[in-house]
Amino acid sequence: MTLNTPFPAPTAAQREGAPNVYALDSDYAVLQAVGADALTFLQGQLTNDVAGLPADAARFGGYCTAKGRLLATMAYWRADTEEVPGVRLLVRRDLAEALVKRLGMFVLRAKVKLSLTELRVFGVEAPQTTALTEVAEAAGAQLPAQAWQRADLDSGTWIAAPAAAGASPRWWWIAALDQLAGNAAALAASAAADAQAWKAADIAAGLPWIQASTQDVFIPQTVNLELVGGVSFTKGCYPGQEVVARSHYRGTVKRRMAYGVLAETPPAPAAAGVDVFDGEREDEPSGRIVDVAGAAVLFETPLAALETGHAPRVGAPDGPAITVTALPYAIVPQG
Template sequence: MTSLHDIIDSTLQNKDVIMKQQDIGVLRVSGLDSKKFLQGQTTCDMNKLSQDNGLYGAICSIKGRIISSFYIVQRNDDVLMIMAKDLVEKTLLHLKKYAVFFKTTLTDEQDHFAVYTRLVNQKIEDDSNVASSIFTTTQDNDIITLTISQEPLEIQFLITSAKAEIEEKNSELAALAILAARPLINLEQSETILPQWLNMQSTGGISFTKGCYTGQEIVARMQYKGKSKKQLALVTWQGNLDTTKDIVDEQGKNIGQIFDFTYIQDTHYAQVILNIDPSDAEKILLDNQEIILLPLPYSLDSKK
């Protein structure tokens, strides 16, 4: 199986990569009850959020489907939720239904903050925190730096004022961030996916000890009864294929769909949601062409 590190080393070649994320927005939650309010609405444990520690999580419907997934940081007394820009308004309207019972204010800040992605290609000596539920956060010179992945490379979100400009470098190589396999869903995908289908139980996105939140019963039942084999996987291929088609096995049976994809020159990388364990298929095909399965940068062992 192709190594993620080999792909990254040969593609990045130690280049600095910084790219402005035009499709990512910010929802600000402020007020005395902000964390208490979000504790009952998110899959992650808000008690672990601090100015030094960010979180990854989701807001679910009562049916356990993800309304929006996010990274979250604390900035002074405010909580900033980093998510797909086209989901900020929907998430705000959903949360407002519950916020009336708390001392908290929700504000669409996508015009006041900018988010950049920075890639750092460096080997880590200790991989014990690769799938940690806590994401290191530093705050300096009006820039919040959130490390969202350490493996297969270090990926950071730089969150700053929309008026500030950070110089972009080799932005076309930022596509490699897809290999972290910790996705943020968009509006079209909203309320169609369970958290476990994105491996969130293994990437710090779900706490199974925090207590109740909207959709928690469904998410917990899926975890402990294991009714679905669906999982996020990584694949690659050369050339242009029809990504709207189903992924099939060698017998032509539907075994999954493309979740998200990107490319660098002629090489495509994709996150796919498979209906089977990847090891159960000898070949994985898309648009009548075999595509190559890549290893995940984390173990799928459940995080309780």
């Protein structure tokens, strides 16, 4: 048996005392909505408030089908120009193009243009004080410390990412090619191509990133979207809003997303969308993997299954066990 840890070992590119930088372009993409109606259009599409988004902040949210099932989750922020309002959205790359097309179906007469940008996406962690200094020098200013706060600098957009308790400060860094100059260019050049450690930190923070293999599977509450601030119950209508609101106000959410670490390496790689078994019922799966990176796993499961004390299993009733670990927020049963 090979015991696992949730975070892969640092790569050779990650110097002691230096920032850990990850190239995320292969996993994430940035969309944009630009135009006079960009805010109002997205206000009527996403689960979270867009119209009231502060200029110095980002938010997490989702995009649902009419039946309330998630087609995407995203971090989004204002990206206005002098002429028109704009919003940028960070999403999983494997669903980005389809998302632009689907949202475009509902533009109708709204003055908004949707497109996939060529912006670079990095993840940056500062495990030590010396790393904080180096990141600030590369960014060109002190960076926000509170999760979801944002700074637009000459080096690009920096968004403070949520993290597990006691974890290192970290940021999403989104930049155009012409912003990667000077110290920023050196920081980007140090990026590790293998971003598993960054994704594992997202998982430990309990962020439910929907990807192509998990589209149209989960309603927002079953992946804790409202627990990470990704749902507004007062913003008004959006696709699936009635289903999401009914589940919230009637207290019918009996399934949640949990976090754990694989106790051993599976014979076949664990992947998003793979079945999870609760250890008691061997005839059928009880849930599915939402996201996985190395040994770190987010999985959707009945709350009752978590209360049994039986280790969940991946892929089969006798598959690799998941050691359930606390999320940085409480999973509170409704009702």
